[in-house]
Amino acid sequence: MKTVIIKYNAGNVQSVMYALERIGAPYLLTDDEAEIRSADKVIFPGVGEASTAMAYLRQRGLDKVIPSLKQPVLGTCVGMQLLCRYSEEGDTTCMGVFDVDVRRFPATxxxxxxxxxxxxxxxxxxxxxEGLTENPYVYFVHSYCADVCPETSAVCDYVRPFSAMLQKDNFFAAQFHAEISGNVGQRILENFLKIDKRV
Known part of the structure; x- marks a missing residue:
């Protein structure tokens, strides 16, 4: 199985790489369109600022490549937010895979x-x-979050309820850092790698 981690200007891919190594999953870190399209699974991680990350994706044409992928895709943290319609961070138009906006947590x-x-x-x-205990704990670091919507597949409550996970067709996303969320995060990554689905 060929797993690709998308390489772009939104760091902390190292922790994703370590997480895949821990579960014995070989991977390729690349921004090459042909390599991405030929992958069995694609992971789209991200740490950073939405407008800067989207600008980088547009420069390389990845803003068109990613939404057109047919294999299972997992976006995490900023990667999840960039798969949404719009982010208040930097007044950013994102890729629109998920029909939901990303907003800053209100001061509370x-x-x-x-x-x-x-x-x-x-x-x-x-x-x-699948296989997770009820109300499992995962690790978050974020100031912006996606609203709860029909594509929400898990909810977290901090200041207000928000989408901790999203799913639509072959696209999956997690606001938290699965790669540093202990056994729960590892199980989520293992479940993603087991998905056998192209659309």
């Missing part, structure tokens, strides 16, 4: 932004959450 007394640390998932559904 006693709750810090960014939302950093362990929090639990609720209302889980879909293949990525």
């Amino acid at each position: 007394p006693g709750l810090k932004v960014p939302h950093t640390g362990w929090n639990n998932l609720t209302t889980m559904q879909g293949p990525l959450t």
